[in-house]
Amino acid sequence: MAKEILQIENINASDFKKEILSDFTGALQAYASSLQNPDKDTLLTRQQTADLLGVSLVSLWEWTRKDIIPAFRIGNKVRYKKLDVLESLQKMNQLNS
Numbered sequence: 471m472a473k474e475i476l477q478i479e480n481i482n483a484s485d486f487k488k489e490i491l492s493d494f495t496g497a498l499q500a501y502a503s504s505l506q507n508p509d510k511d512t513l514l515t516r517q518q519t520a521d522l523l524g525v526s527l528v529s530l531w532e533w534t535r536k537d538i539i540p541a542f543r544i545g546n547k548v549r550y551k552k553l554d555v556l557e558s559l560q561k562m563n564q565l566n567s
Contacts, residue, residue, distance in 0.1 A: 516531075
C-alpha cells in the first residue's frame with residue numbers, strides 16, 4: 471500500500487470542517503434524488519404491467535388500444551414504460567374524482 475501525504479495550508483479547522491460537510495451533504499442529496507426514481511425508465515412486459523395494475527391482459531389491451539396507457543413496440547413485443555403507466559393511473563384517478 472502506497473502512502474500519500476496531504477498537506478493543507480491556509481485554512482483553519484472549522485472552515486475545513488464546513489468544506490467537508492458541504493461536499494458530503496451535496497453528495498448525499500445527489501444520491502437521495504437518484505433513489506427517488508430509480509426505475510423511471512424501466513420497460514415492463516404486458517404481464518408485468520397487468521400485474522402492477524392488478525388487471526387482466528384483456529383490460530390492459532383495451533386501455534392500450536384506447537391510448538389510456540401508452541405502449542412501445544419493439545419488434546413484435548409490446549413494452550410499457552413504468553413511469554408512463556403510473557402517470558396514466560394517476561390521470562385516470564383524477565378524472566374519476
